[in-house]
Amino acid sequence: xxxxxxxxxxxxxxxxxxxxxxxxxxxxxxxxxxxxxxxxxxxxxxxxxxxxxxxxxxxxxxxxxxxxxxxxxxxxxxxxxxxxxxxxxxxxxxxxxxxxxxxxxxxxxxxxxxxxxxx
Amino acid sequence: xxxxxxxxxxxxxxxxxxxxxxxxxxxxxxxxxxxxxxxxxxxxxxxxxxxxxxxxxxxxxxxxxxxxxxxxxxxxxxxxxxxxxxxxxx
Amino acid sequence: xxxxxxxxxxxxxxxxxxxxxxxxxxxxxxxxxxxxxxxxxxxxxxxxxxxxxxxxxxxxxxxxxxxxxxxxxxxxxxxxxxxxxxxxxxxxxxxxxxxxxxxxxxxxxxxxxxxxxxxxxxxxxxxxxxxxxxxxxxxxxxxxxxxxxxxxxxxxxxxxxxxxxxxxxxxxxxxxxxxxxxxxxxxxxxxxxxxxxxxxxxxxxxxxxxxxxxxxxxxxxxxxxxxxxxxxxxxxxxxxxxxxxxxxxxxxxxxxxxxxxxxxxxxxxxxxxxxxxxxxxxxxxxxxxxxxxxxxxxxxxxxxxxxxxxxxxxxxxxxxxxxxxxxxxxxxxxxxxxxxxxxxxxxxxxxxxxxxxxxxxxxxxxxxxxxxxxxxxxxxxxxxxxxxxxxxxxxxxxxxxxxxxxxxxxxxxxxxxxxxxxxxxxxxxxxxxxxxxxxxxxxxxxxxxxxxxxxxxxxxxxxxxxxxxxxxxxxxxxxxxxxxxxxxxxxxxxxxxxxxxxxxxxxxxxxxxxxxx
Numbered sequence: 001x002x003x004x005x006x007x008x009x010x011x012x013x014x015x016x017x018x019x020x021x022x023x024x025x026x027x028x029x030x031x032x033x034x035x036x037x038x039x040x041x042x043x044x045x046x047x048x049x050x051x052x053x054x055x056x057x058x059x060x061x062x063x064x065x066x067x068x069x070x071x072x073x074x075x076x077x078x079x080x081x082x083x084x085x086x087x088x089x090x091x092x093x094x095x096x097x098x099x100x101x102x103x104x105x106x107x108x109x110x111x112x113x114x115x116x117x118x119x
Numbered sequence: 120x121x122x123x124x125x126x127x128x129x130x131x132x133x134x135x136x137x138x139x140x141x142x143x144x145x146x147x148x149x150x151x152x153x154x155x156x157x158x159x160x161x162x163x164x165x166x167x168x169x170x171x172x173x174x175x176x177x178x179x180x181x182x183x184x185x186x187x188x189x190x191x192x193x194x195x196x197x198x199x200x201x202x203x204x205x206x207x208x209x
Numbered sequence: 210x211x212x213x214x215x216x217x218x219x220x221x222x223x224x225x226x227x228x229x230x231x232x233x234x235x236x237x238x239x240x241x242x243x244x245x246x247x248x249x250x251x252x253x254x255x256x257x258x259x260x261x262x263x264x265x266x267x268x269x270x271x272x273x274x275x276x277x278x279x280x281x282x283x284x285x286x287x288x289x290x291x292x293x294x295x296x297x298x299x300x301x302x303x304x305x306x307x308x309x310x311x312x313x314x315x316x317x318x319x320x321x322x323x324x325x326x327x328x329x330x331x332x333x334x335x336x337x338x339x340x341x342x343x344x345x346x347x348x349x350x351x352x353x354x355x356x357x358x359x360x361x362x363x364x365x366x367x368x369x370x371x372x373x374x375x376x377x378x379x380x381x382x383x384x385x386x387x388x389x390x391x392x393x394x395x396x397x398x399x400x401x402x403x404x405x406x407x408x409x410x411x412x413x414x415x416x417x418x419x420x421x422x423x424x425x426x427x428x429x430x431x432x433x434x435x436x437x438x439x440x441x442x443x444x445x446x447x448x449x450x451x452x453x454x455x456x457x458x459x460x461x462x463x464x465x466x467x468x469x470x471x472x473x474x475x476x477x478x479x480x481x482x483x484x485x486x487x488x489x490x491x492x493x494x495x496x497x498x499x500x501x502x503x504x505x506x507x508x509x510x511x512x513x514x515x516x517x518x519x520x521x522x523x524x525x526x527x528x529x530x531x532x533x534x535x536x537x538x539x540x541x542x543x544x545x546x547x548x549x550x551x552x553x554x555x556x557x558x559x560x561x562x563x564x565x566x567x568x569x570x571x572x573x574x575x576x577x578x579x580x581x582x583x584x585x586x587x588x589x590x591x592x593x594x595x596x597x598x599x600x601x602x603x604x605x606x607x608x609x610x611x612x613x614x615x616x617x618x619x620x621x622x623x624x625x626x627x628x629x630x631x632x633x634x635x636x637x638x639x640x641x642x643x644x645x646x647x648x649x650x651x652x653x654x655x656x657x658x659x660x661x662x663x664x665x666x667x668x669x670x671x672x673x674x675x676x677x678x679x680x681x682x683x684x685x686x687x688x689x690x691x692x693x694x695x696x697x698x699x700x701x702x703x704x705x706x707x708x709x710x711x712x713x714x715x716x717x718x719x720x721x722x723x724x725x726x
Contacts, residue, residue, distance in 0.1 A: 003655045004398070006251050013639060013660045015667035025670060027609040027642065029618070032627050035588055037550040038608035038617035039629065043670035061606035066591075081633055081640075101640040103609070103633065118627025119588035122517030127420065129439045154500060155427035155435055156420070183222070183268070186276040187283075189446040190439055191416050193514050195521070196265035196450055200221045207521045 017100040026053075026093065027103040032111075032118045035065055039103070050096050051089035067111040079105040121163030124194035124205040127156055133176065134188045140171040156190055164194070164206035226267035231260060233337045248333040252398035254470075255463035259336025262458050265450050273345050277352070280440050284356060287436040292363045298723045300430040302497040303368070303716035304707055308426075309361055309434060310370040310560040311487060311495075315387045316418070317357040318378045320441075322391040323406060324350035330399035339458075342451045346407075349444040353437075360437040367719075368712050370559045370703040377559055380674065380696045382665035383487075383551075385615045389662060390484050394477075396658075400459065401473050407452030409477035412518070415445050416510040418488050425492065425500040453518075460525040467526050472654070479532040479647040482539075483614035489544035490551065493573065494565060502576035507540045532647045538623045541577055545585040546619045552592065553604035557689065559698050561707035564593050584626050601706055605689055607666045612641045612659055613648035620644045636660065 003009045017024060024046050029039030040061050044053070054073060062068050078085045081103060087096050098104075113119040126141075128134035130152075138159055142148055145165050151158040159165065172180045182203045194205035220228065237245050249256075290296075300306070324347050331343030358374075365371035378384045394405035423438030456474075459466045489503040501509075519529040548562075555562030565573065570589060573581045592602050608617035622628045632643040636656040643649040652659045668674050669692055672681065679691045693700045702711055 003657045004252055006247060009657055011637065011657055011660065013637070014662055015664060015671070016639065019671045021672065023670070025667065029609070029629055029631070031629070034549075034584075034621075034627065034629070035553075035591070035602075036604065037546065037553060037619045038610075039631075040606045041609045041666050041670070042606075064600075064602055064604075082631060099640075101642070103631065103640070103642055105631070113587075113627070114591045115587045117584055117587040119584070119591065122520055123513065124517070129443075153421075153424045155439070156424050183266075183272050183276065186266075186268075186443060186447070187279055188443065190442045191420055191449070192446050193517060195453070198266055199223065207517055208524070 015101070020100075024093065024098070024100040024102075026098060027101070028053075028058075029103075029105045030062055030065075031105050031107045032113050033062075033065055033067065033108075035114060035119045036062065039105070044093060046094035046098070047092045049090065049092055050087045050098075053093070054089065067108065067113065070111055071108050075109060077107040077109065079107070122207050123160050123162055124165050124192070124207060125158055125160040126165065126167075126192040126205060127158040127190040128188040129190060130155055130157055131188060133184075136175040136177075137167065137172055137185070137188065139175045141165065141167055143175075144168050144171050164204060166205075167203040169201050222267045222269075225269050226264065229269040229271075230264070230338045230341050234335075242335065246333060246335045248399050249335050252400050252469070254400045254459055254466050256336070256459075257462055259334075259338065261461065262336050262338035262454070264338060264342050265454060266447055268342075268345065268447065270341070270345075273348075277348075280443060281352075281356075284436055284440045288360055288363075288433055291432045291436075295723065296430075296432055297364060297367060298716075298720050299432075302429075303712050304495065304561070304563060305429045305431065305497050306364060306368050306712065306716075307370070307560040307707070308422075308491045308495045309364055309431075310368075311491060312434070313357065313361045313371055314374045314377050314381070314559060315384060315487065317354050317361075318375060319387055319391050320350050320354035320357065322395060324348075324354060326350075326391070326395050326402055326406060329395075330402050333399040339451075339455065342454075346444075346448055346451060349441075349448070353441040353444070356437045356440060360433045363433060367715065369699065369710075370561075370712075372699075372703075373697045376697050381559055381698070382554075382557065382669075383616075385663060385665050386487070387484055389615050390480055393480065393658075400455075400469075403452065403455040404470065404473035405477040405480070407448065408456050409452075409474065409481045411445060412449040412452045413478055413511070413515055414481040414485060415442075415449070416514065417485055417506055419445060420510065421500055421506040422488060422491055422496075425496045425498075428500050429496055429498050456522070456527075457525070460522075460527065471527055474527065475530040475532065475647075476651050476654075478530040479645075479651065480614065482532065482536050483616060483644075483648070486543045486547045486616060489540075490547040493544035493576075494548040494569075499572065502573075503544045504540045504576060507536075511536070535623050535645065535647065539620070541580040542584070542621060542626060545573075545577075545581065546621070549585070549588055550608075550617060550619050553602055554608075555706060556603040556605060556704055557693065557698075559696070559703045561705065561710055561712065563707040564589055564596065580626065596706075596708075603705075607669060609642060610664050610666050611644035611648050612662055612664070613643060613651050615662065615664060616644060618642065618644050 020043050023043040025041060025043050027039045027041050030036060078087060128137060138157055141159050145161050148159050148161040151160060169180055169182050182198060192205055194207055197204045327343045327347035327350060331340050331347055334340050361371060378388055394402050419438055419442040423435055426434035426438060456470060459470050492503045492506060551558055552562040570586055595602055610617055618629055620630050622630045630645055632646060632649040634641050634649055634653055641652060643652060674695050675691045676695050698704060707713055
């Protein structure tokens with residue numbers, strides 16, 4: 001439903017992709033690891049290799065969790081917008097079909113957080 | 120059972136007299152004392168009568184003076200010169 | 210000569226109210242009334258007779274000045290005594306002071322926004338009754354902002370984190386939560402503003418902020434906060450009444466108003482519930498001496514109270530908002546989720562984080578037997594172990610935020626406390642993310658409004674949260690330090706853990722000197 005207003009109500013998107021200097025925003029959450037209170041947000045070049053996200057960006061953000069070192073990345077299950085999804089680590093974010101403000105989740109079977117609490 | 124109405128005051132000599140007046144006029148009222156405040160609760164409705172407050176306070180009392188001690192309340196308010204009533208209409 | 214004696218009969222409050230709130234208006238002739246009150250109709254609310262509006266307190270301006278002046282005299286007598294006696298050294302523990310930092314930064318500026326909001330809607334309502342009531346509330350809200358700032362200025366002399374609250378409200382990441390709440394209300398029409406602030410915030414929710422929390426301030430020895438809190442709250446009883454009266458008035462004026470009012474009640478109850486997440490953690494984690502748990506406060510002041518209220522409104526066809534069902538589940542979780550968030554992001558916050566002690570964790574276990582030990586204790590105990598080994602956990606990656614409430618996406622599925630709740634909508638080719646069904650519904654109803662959200666994380670990544678002299682192309686550019694500089698946050702003093710902070714050391718030293726020579 002459109003906003004009720006006394007005059008025209010222009011569309012002003014505060015975080016459209018053109019405002020990110022060539023980057024796209026990407027959100028990634030690690031299921032059942034709520035020690036990280038929320039999914040993370042990054043602004044990344046769309047030409048970045050997906051594998052570089054895992055190898056270059058994730059350790060600084062997720063590495064503090066004791067489960068992180070135990071992850072077998074070949075067994076990780078990915079979800080994009082809540083639906084199963086399979087990335088190609090050697091292709092870029094864009095080639096993997098990732099666009100501005102896409103939201104990924106990953107699950108690590110067998111690793112269920114601190115003392116299995118989902119933390 | 121009717122839903123509760125409540126009213127809460129800062130603790131003070133004046134509010135002590137007001138609470139005593141409420142208890143005298145409203146059988147079935149319960150008092151919940153919390154740090155620095157007191158909350159009185161009653162099913163359905165609760166009335167503060169000016170005359171009863173004056174008896175307990177030992178001086179004239181204008182019901183609008185309640186504004187000074189009030190913290191919070193629930194229910195629909197009906198205020199006249201002689202009585203201040205909180206009630207749910209259900 | 211005898212003086213003529215006239216004994217003027219004192220007017221009763223009903224007569225006085227009628228005299229001072231009716232017949233003060235006129236029908237304009239040079240301009241149509243619709244141009245004089247341009248905001249009165251666009252929201253779709255139909256009013257046929259403004260004189261049906263009645264303030265149940267029947268407060269008139271003369272009585273208002275009289276009682277407000279009395280309240281101010283009482284308030285300042287206590288504040289002066291508190292300050293003259295170094296009252297800040299009588300509080301339980303300086304951890305408590307962090308609740309005041311949150312209060313001053315996140316709540317007091319909203320009082321000022323409420324002042325502006327009620328001045329605005331007071332001008333825009335065509336009826337005199339609500340205009341008088343809104344004028345009083347507008348003055349009250351200004352008083353609240355002033356007395357809170359005044360009262361807490363005493364803490365600013367001794368503790369970190371109080372120094373730049375107006376600036377921080379505009380800049381610091383989590384401040385966008387309370388700020389956007391008020392901006393949302395303020396940019397709606399006058400009737401929606403009344404439902405948002407007058408009804409949902411004042412009637413349904415302020416009880417949780419001012420009553421148990423302020424009682425907690427008293428319990429922790431803070432006479433200053435207790436006195437401004439209760440002094441403000443004595444006005445709130447009148448504000449709540451105004452909010453409820455406004456709802457009833459709209460519902461009685463025209464049946465077409467009912468669905469519009471219901472939609473606003475649904476929206477604003479949820480918006481308020483989300484903002485109260487901050488209060489939940491203040492109650493459960495930040496008060497060294499605890500009055501009651503967040504859950505208990507919620508049960509008394511929301512569940513019992515709101516049930517009675519919505520039973521009462523049922524005769525107009527108004528229903529309890531659906532979001533209350535989720536809130537019933539969330540009351541077991543939100544304080545823990547929020548405190549875990551501020552603990553890990555305390556490097557970028559303007560107050561300190563800390564871990565609950567083992568005694569405090571036992572208190573939380575007792576108060577939250579169904580959730581704390583299972584879902585939250587392992588997290589805090591793990592962090593305690595890490596901290597003891599010199600690895601205090603600071604999260605330095607920015608979180609994803611909800612587009613509507615602007616809180617990081619920390620909330621879990623109502624059906625699964627181990628799973629973050631993800632919701633998504635697409636609008637005009639862009640994706641938007643939400644923490645809950647209710648925030649998503651609010652967006653979907655007015656997407657053009659919420660795509661404008663100034664989300665701090667997005668703004669940082671756009672480069673809008675650095676000082677003009679910052680140069681992101683320099684090799685030694687440290688984005689976090691630069692963002693803190695933009696916030697005017699004194700890195701190493703205002704932020705980080707309470708343990709090892711200047712506040713902790715000073716309080717310990719001062720307290721000792723207050724009892725010894």
